[in-house]
Amino acid sequence: MNFxxxxxxxxxxxxxxxxxxxxGAIAEDSFIYEACAPLIRGGKRLRPMLFLLCANAKEIxxxxxxxxxxxxxxxxxxxxxxxxxxxxxxxxxxxxxxxxSKYGAQIAVLVGDYLFxxxxxxxxxxxxxxxxxxxxSKLVKNLCVGEIMQDRSLFVVPTMSEYYTRINLKTAIFxxxxxxxxxxxxxxxxxxxxxxxxxxxxLGLAFQIIDDLLDFFGDEKITGKPHGGDLKSGxxxxxxxxxxxxxxxxxxxxELVTRGxxxxxxxxxxxxxxxxxxxxxxxxxxxxxHIESARINLPLTLKTSVSLALEQIADFVVDRTR
Amino acid sequence: MNFxxxxxxxxxxxxxxxxxxxxGAIAEDSFIYEACAPLIRGGKRLRPMLFLLCANAKEIxxxxxxxxxxxxxxxxxxxxxxxxxxxxxxxxxxxxxxxxSKYGAQIAVLVGDYLFxxxxxxxxxxxxxxxxxxxxSKLVKNLCVGEIMQDRSLFVVPTMSEYYTRINLKTAIFxxxxxxxxxxxxxxxxxxxxxxxxxxxxLGLAFQIIDDLLDFFGDEKITGKPHGGDLKSGxxxxxxxxxxxxxxxxxxxxELVTRGxxxxxxxxxxxxxxxxxxxxxxxxxxxxxHIESARINLPLTLKTSVSLALEQIADFVVDRTR
Numbered sequence: 001m002n003f004x005x006x007x008x009x010x011x012x013x014x015x016x017x018x019x020x021x022x023x024g025a026i027a028e029d030s031f032i033y034e035a036c037a038p039l040i041r042g043g044k045r046l047r048p049m050l051f052l053l054c055a056n057a058k059e060i061x062x063x064x065x066x067x068x069x070x071x072x073x074x075x076x077x078x079x080x081x082x083x084x085x086x087x088x089x090x091x092x093x094x095x096x097x098x099x100x101s102k103y104g105a106q107i108a109v110l111v112g113d114y115l116f117x118x119x120x121x122x123x124x125x126x127x128x129x130x131x132x133x134x135x136x137s138k139l140v141k142n143l144c145v146g147e148i149m150q151d152r153s154l155f156v157v158p159t160m161s162e163y164y165t166r167i168n169l170k171t172a173i174f175x176x177x178x179x180x181x182x183x184x185x186x187x188x189x190x191x192x193x194x195x196x197x198x199x200x201x202x203l204g205l206a207f208q209i210i211d212d213l214l215d216f217f218g219d220e221k222i223t224g225k226p227h228g229g230d231l232k233s234g235x236x237x238x239x240x241x242x243x244x245x246x247x248x249x250x251x252x253x254x255e256l257v258t259r260g261x262x263x264x265x266x267x268x269x270x271x272x273x274x275x276x277x278x279x280x281x282x283x284x285x286x287x288x289x290h291i292e293s294a295r296i297n298l299p300l301t302l303k304t305s306v307s308l309a310l311e312q313i314a315d316f317v318v319d320r321t322r
Numbered sequence: 323m324n325f326x327x328x329x330x331x332x333x334x335x336x337x338x339x340x341x342x343x344x345x346g347a348i349a350e351d352s353f354i355y356e357a358c359a360p361l362i363r364g365g366k367r368l369r370p371m372l373f374l375l376c377a378n379a380k381e382i383x384x385x386x387x388x389x390x391x392x393x394x395x396x397x398x399x400x401x402x403x404x405x406x407x408x409x410x411x412x413x414x415x416x417x418x419x420x421x422x423s424k425y426g427a428q429i430a431v432l433v434g435d436y437l438f439x440x441x442x443x444x445x446x447x448x449x450x451x452x453x454x455x456x457x458x459s460k461l462v463k464n465l466c467v468g469e470i471m472q473d474r475s476l477f478v479v480p481t482m483s484e485y486y487t488r489i490n491l492k493t494a495i496f497x498x499x500x501x502x503x504x505x506x507x508x509x510x511x512x513x514x515x516x517x518x519x520x521x522x523x524x525l526g527l528a529f530q531i532i533d534d535l536l537d538f539f540g541d542e543k544i545t546g547k548p549h550g551g552d553l554k555s556g557x558x559x560x561x562x563x564x565x566x567x568x569x570x571x572x573x574x575x576x577e578l579v580t581r582g583x584x585x586x587x588x589x590x591x592x593x594x595x596x597x598x599x600x601x602x603x604x605x606x607x608x609x610x611x612h613i614e615s616a617r618i619n620l621p622l623t624l625k626t627s628v629s630l631a632l633e634q635i636a637d638f639v640v641d642r643t644r
Binding site for chain 1: 351353354402405408426427428429431432433434435436438439440442443445446447449452455456458459460462463465466467469470473474
């Protein structure tokens with residue numbers, strides 16, 4: 001299922017405007033534009049679209065009120081991807097060469113910094129107020145803490161609780177913040193703000209679990225990334241955690257994922273071992289559980305068209321192929 | 323001359339409180355604290371002190387009003403140093419091992435991102451308003467553009483105008499923003515805001531020129547960095563630009579600085595060639611000119627003690643040994 005197909009006409013039109021605004025935001029400096037344009041192309045825009053749907057869930061707000069923050073959210077996401085790729089060995093992101101591989105680590109760092117700063121400038125200049133800026137800066141902080149946690153325990157098998165802490169910091173808080181910001185900007189009551197935040201949190205947990213699954217079993221032509229990238233970089237995710245708990249070949253798998261160096265042949269072996277267990281179903285079941293929790297938290301007070309789109313995004317997150 | 327000696331008693335007391343607040347700001351996460359504490363130790367705190375002096379230049383504001391932004395300014399400065407060191411080969415900063423050398427590039431990037439985000443959180447949570455956030459995000463953007471400009475023309479001799487554009491983006495805008503923010507927070511009139519901004523700009527240009535001079539001729543024991551670090555990384559600064567324009571050995575110097583690889587022997591040769599010209603005096607003269615321009619822009623409406631401290635900081639900037 002395609003993400004854009006999950007959007008109704010009004011939302012799809014928002015997506016067009018958003019694309020223009022994102023391009024506009026990086027156009028100030030010609031080198032920044034040259035470096036960022038390929039990175040920005042081809043994203044799903046899940047984060048800004050969640051924000052836009054929630055912001056327009058009671059009445060349609062003017063673009064001036066919503067687009068700068070929507071743009072800021074995508075810039076922050078892009079900045080974090082650019083910084084993620086600093087030592088990434090796969091050297092492809094969204095199907096294109098990473099900034100790091102093209103310009104070197106130092107410039108990639110600065111391009112990411114620029115995008116973060118531009119995001120905060122958009123928010124400052126459009127008077128969203130202190131609460132919005134606080135949510136935004138905390139989400140970036142949490143993103144960093146989650147990534148640091150990940151990078152400091154490469155090639156180490158996390159406990160289930162460590163895995164959840166990490167995907168919460170890295171992904172769920174980001175997605176729930178997008179929904180929360182939409183609710184804040186549209187001046188919803190406290191209960192709806194919290195419920196939309198809970199929707200985003202469930203969505204985010206499911207999103208990351210499916211992401212971790214796609215890294216092993218996705219169609220490489222569609223994801224644009226070779227299989228086992230996580231394993232290669234030492235990031236151990238739910239499919240491996242589950243296989244380690246249930247496989248007859250657990251000790252072989254454990255040796256392989258904790259050795260500190262993973263070859264392409266190792267990845268094939270790991271995939272075979274994982275595939276022989278119930279890990280894929282197990283991950284899907286968990287993801288579906290989080291999606292159900294997202295769904296039941298959707299406030300009943302939203303416009304039908306928005307509720308429908310948010311439900312379809314929930315479907316998309318578990319059914320997606322990239 | 324010591325920087326702290328340039329401060330009067332009230333300002334020196336502010337410095338103590340500031341140190342506590344900076345330590346407090348990084349104490350939230352134990353790893354961040356462990357990684358940042360050594361980086362944060364030993365800074366001159368020039369940026370936050372400029373802000374604090376300007377913020378208290380009419381009447382003394384309560385610490386709750388000034389310290390969060392002062393802390394944010396030092397965190398942004400530290401974040402930019404951490405990101406600067408990503409590919410730095412010298413591996414020492416403020417006399418200690420860099421985050422990059424200690425934890426690797428990926429974690430250094432994330433630690434820097436965390437510090438940026440924490441700075442914006444401090445500003446958001448303390449209701450400084452949109453103008454302050456805008457100045458702050460623009461200064462980070464300019465810092466990035468300046469650094470990118472520098473990194474994209476390594477081992478290339480800049481024109482005088484390119485050199486000034488770079489040091490303006492990298493340093494002068496940062497220092498002038500600190501003064502400007504102080505003037506904004508203390509609700510000065512537009513003229514005083516602009517004059518204090520101009521003071522900071524002159525100070526910043528002088529500061530960077532002296533910095534570039536110290537890189538060649540500073541006392542290594544005091545600066546904590548070996549001579550010629552800039553040249554080694556391919557950054558060509560004013561002493562070289564001047565020597566290239568006047569030295570009999572200009573062609574030897576040019577070959578050496580543009581070859582793309584600089585040895586320790588090359589640095590000794592470069593220092594000898596530069597020393598035989600008027601470059602040191604020339605740089606000092608330019609720095610002193612910018613300091614004079616800073617001084618004449620100081621508004622007459624400031625408290626005497628603050629005017630005096632800002633004048634002494636101006637003296638410190640040209641007389642400093644680190």
